[in-house]
Every structure is written in C-alpha cells, then in structure tokens.
C-alpha cells in the first residue's frame with residue numbers, strides 16, 4: 188500500500204462525498220422544478236439565474252432557523268437520529284463503482300472507493316442501518332405522531348427489504364458475484380441485466396421507492412395523517428439532515444439501480460469509437476451519471492404522479508405480492524439456468 | 536324507497552387482472568404528467584408581469600372631485616348603508632363660507648374612511664352614490680404588514696386636484712350608468728328599502 192494509493196483513495200473519498208452532497212443539494216432544486224413543470228408552473232426562479240442558488244438559500248435558511256429540542260425528548264437520542272440517518276446515507280456511496288479504472292503513469296486507479304467482494308451485502312447492511320436513524324429520531328421526539336411515523340417507516344423498510352433482497356438473489360444467481368464492480372464490468376455492450384432480469388428489476392425498483400420513503404410509499408411522513416411523520420419535532424439543520432438523507436438515498440438508489448440493471452458505467456457501442464481506455468473510463472463516469480440523473484428524474488416523476496398508498500395496501504403489496512413474485516423470480520431464474528440439466532432429466 | 540334523484544349506483548365490481556397489477560394504469564398516469572412537462576406554463580411573474588384586468592375592474596376606490604376641484608361627496612351615507620361589508624364610515628360636516636371651491640355640496644364628509652380589509656369590492660357603494668362621488672378603479676390595494684394601514688382615509692381616497700392627479704373613471708362613469716341609476720324600479724336601487732325593512 189503505497190502513499191500515492193492512500194492519497195488517491197482519500198481524494199476519491201472526498202470527491203465522492205462532495206459530489207454526493209452537491210447532487211443531493213441540487214436534487215432538492217430539481218424536485219421543485221420538476222414538480223412545478225409537471226403542474227404547469229415555473230418553480231423557483233428568483234435566487235440566481237433560473238433559481239440555481241435556491242439550494243444555497245434553503246441551506247442558509249435551515250442553518251439560521253431556531254433549534255428546538257423538545258423538553259420531554261431524550262436529548263442524546265434526539266441528536267443521534269438525524270446523525271445516523273445522514274451518516275449511513277453517505278456510507279453507501281463507498282462501494283458504487285463510479286467508473287472503470289483509470290491509468291495514470293502506469294498504475295491503475297479504480298474509480299471505486301472500496302471494491303469489497305461482498306459489496307451487495309455491505310450495501311444492504313448499511314441501508315438497513317438507515318432505519319435506525321428514523322426509528323431513534325421518532326422515538327426520542329416523545330411525540331405520538333413522530334412515533335407513529337417512525338413505526339411505519341421501520342415496518343415499511345423492513346418488509347420491503349425482504350423483497351428487495353430476494354430480487355437481488357436472482358441477480359446474484361445470474362451474475363455469480365456479490366461485487367458491484369464485477370456486476371458492472373459484466374454488463375459490457377448490450378449485456379445489461381435488465382434484459383436478463385426484467386421482473387427482478389421491477390421488484391427492485393418498487394422496493395427502492397419504498398426504501399427511500401418516496402411517494403407513493405412516503406407513509407412515514409404522511410402529512411395528512413401524521414403532521415410531519417418522524418421528523419415532526421425536528422427543526423433547523425437536524426430536519427435538514429433528515430431531508431438531505433432522503434435525497435442522498437435517492438441518489439445512491441439511482442446509482443445502484445443503474446449499476447445493477449443498466450450496465451453501470453457501460454454504454455453499448457461506445458468502445459467502437461473510443462479506444463483510449465482513460466477516455467473510456469471518463470466517458471463511463473459521464474454515462475453512469477446520465478443514467479443516475481434519469482433515475483432521479485423517475486423518482487420525482489413518480490412522486491408527482493401517484494397518490495400515496497394506504498397503509499394496509501402498502502403491507503399487502505409488500506408481503507402478498509412482491510415477496511411471492513420475487514420468490515417466483517428466483518425459481519424461474521434457477522430453472523432457466525439449469526435448463527440443460529432439467530432437459531436431460533426429461534430425456535432420460 | 537328513493538328519497539332523492541341524486542342517488543348513484545355504486546359499482547363494486549372486481550378488478551380485472553390488468554387493473555390489479557396497476558402498472559398499465561401507473562404508466563398511463565405517468566405519461567399524462569410527462570405531457571405536462573411541455574405544456575405552456577400558466578404562471579404570471581407578478582412584479583414584472585401583471586395579469587391584465589378589465590377596464591371596469593373593481594379595485595381601490597377613489598372619491599372624485601368636480602371640474603373646479605371641489606369634492607363631490609355630500610356625506611349622505613348611502614354608500615355606507617349599501618355596503619354589505621360595512622366597510623365605510625364617515626363624519627359629516629357643514630360647509631362654511633368660502634369653502635365652495637373645496638366642497639360642491641353644502642354638506643361634506645369631514646372624515647371618510649373605507650376599511651380595505653372589510654371591503655369585498657362589490658361596487659355597491661358606487662351604485663348607491665347619488666352624487667357620482669365614489670368610484671372603484673382598476674388600481675389594486677397595496678399589501679402591507681400592518682392591519683391599521685388598511686383603513687384608507689380621505690388623504691388616500693380623494694383624488695388630487697391637479698389635472699395629472701385626477702383618476703380616470705370615464706369607463707365606469709358613462710351615460711348608460713347615469714341613466715341606469717335614475718331607474719328606481721331596478722333591483723339595485725331597492726337595496727335601501729331592503730335594508731330598512
């Protein structure tokens with residue numbers, strides 16, 4: 188482990204951190220713009236050209252707001268909640284392969300912070316930790332709406348995690364690896380996993396919506412029933428952290444969807460025109476981000492189209508539809524993979 | 536037994552498979568919202584653009600002066616009685632000698648106040664006025680942070696004497712309107728009778 192390697196990795200960590208922040212920041216802006224456009228409005232356009240400074244203005248507003256910690260709340264946990272939420276959102280970015288390796292002066296530098304061979308497991312572990320942020324925050328607020336929101340959030344996330352995990356198992360069966368880097372590398376050219384696993388993709392996307400608490404699964408912060416949901420009692424930057432964590436989660440989910448099912452940093456046909464591997468790597472990053480932005484747009488598009496589910500509908504969908512479907516998906520995937528053996532069994 | 540003609544037969548049919556998987560409906564819904572992405576925006580960027588209003592728009596009132604600049608209002612109080620929002624109050628005073636250039640009639644309003652927060656801009660005051668003194672104009676009432684500034688006194692309501700400070704109400708003060716007001720049998724002129732009942 189040379190010192191250059193360490194410097195490079197720390198630079199990459201900082202870079203990914205900053206990019207995540209910026210993307211999440213501008214997602215708030217994009218959300219408001221897209222919401223406006225879908226509703227025939229214009230959206231924020233006063234702060235800076237096209238309202239581009241709006242996220243900064245929002246940030247300043249969040250920082251300047253009075254910080255209220257309810258007297259009856261559990262102070263330590265109350266502060267811990269949003270901290271956990273945002274910490275684990277950031278951690279997920281570590282295993283995403285942002286591009287293939289670049290070659291600088293004879294040494295290879297991977298554009299992935301940590302190529303752990305159990306990347307998928309890591310991802311799931313960290314994502315499920317995110318529930319604690321919400322749960323602890325809602326519990327520590329000592330408010331019935333917060334608590335209800337937190338309970339909803341955790342039960343929703345736990346039930347959709349099951350279906351999500353099962354849909355990924357089918358993917359792992361076909362790709363034969365748990366490393367995100369390898370999954371991305373396997374999808375060169377037209378070998379995108381969506382073509383192999385369309386059902387798995389559908390289940391995964393639905394679960395991703397539920398995991399990020401986005402509409403139509405935004406029951407934890409269902410305003411009509413729960414005031415603000417788990418962050419009812421939060422104010423100032425603590426609230427900001429919760430909201431920010433949601434946008435980071437959305438960004439990471441989009442990155443994960445792109446990596447799992449849409450070829451990650453690969454783009455068909457591009458290798459024919461560009462032969463330099465470094466240029467290809469940079470282009471790969473561009474393609475990955477294009478895909479990510481498309482999925483972020485989809486997240487918002489869905490949010491401003493669909494109404495919220497009722498809670499029992501949500502649970503029915505999760506347990507009675509998605510889980511059996513993903514099990515079926517596993518069975519079908521297995522059957523297709525073993526088709527020669529099965530065929531021979533019948534021939535005999 | 537049917538009590539009203541408004542009852543509806545509620546259909547509780549079971550959904551077809553296509554409806555039950557939701558996805559076709561979701562996609563068609565998403566296409567609808569997507570199409571709105573490219574539609575013309577309805578927003579009016581207020582301080583720079585204003586919504587065009589009719590020439591006889593009912594906005595902030597003005598108290599007119601006559602040709603020589605004397606106030607037309609004679610403090611008869613008909614406007615205040617006609618006002619459904621009870622937004623107008625006034626204090627009458629007698630015109631002194633030498634004030635003929637200030638007040639057209641022998642009695643005038645020393646205080647005339649309209650509470651713009653109560654006013655619903657119905658225009659009944661204008662219809663009731665026998666002296667063609669009060670008119671609504673196409674100006675908008677300015678917003679403010681304090682309630683008390685919305686009680687408009689004569690300083691705001693009475694138009695200026697100088698020709699350039701006069702408020703143009705020619706679109707509202709027409710011959711047809713004057714003719715209309717002379718017909719006491721019209722419903723709007725019965726407002727007084729109704730109120731006095």
Ligand code: SF4
Nearest residue numbers: 618654655657658660
């Ligand atoms: S416009 Fe209507 S509500 Fe307003 S002061 Fe005149 S009569 Fe009253």
Ligand code: SF4
Nearest residue numbers: 608609611612614664
């Ligand atoms: S504005 Fe007209 S109706 Fe009102 S008091 Fe004056 S003269 Fe009478």
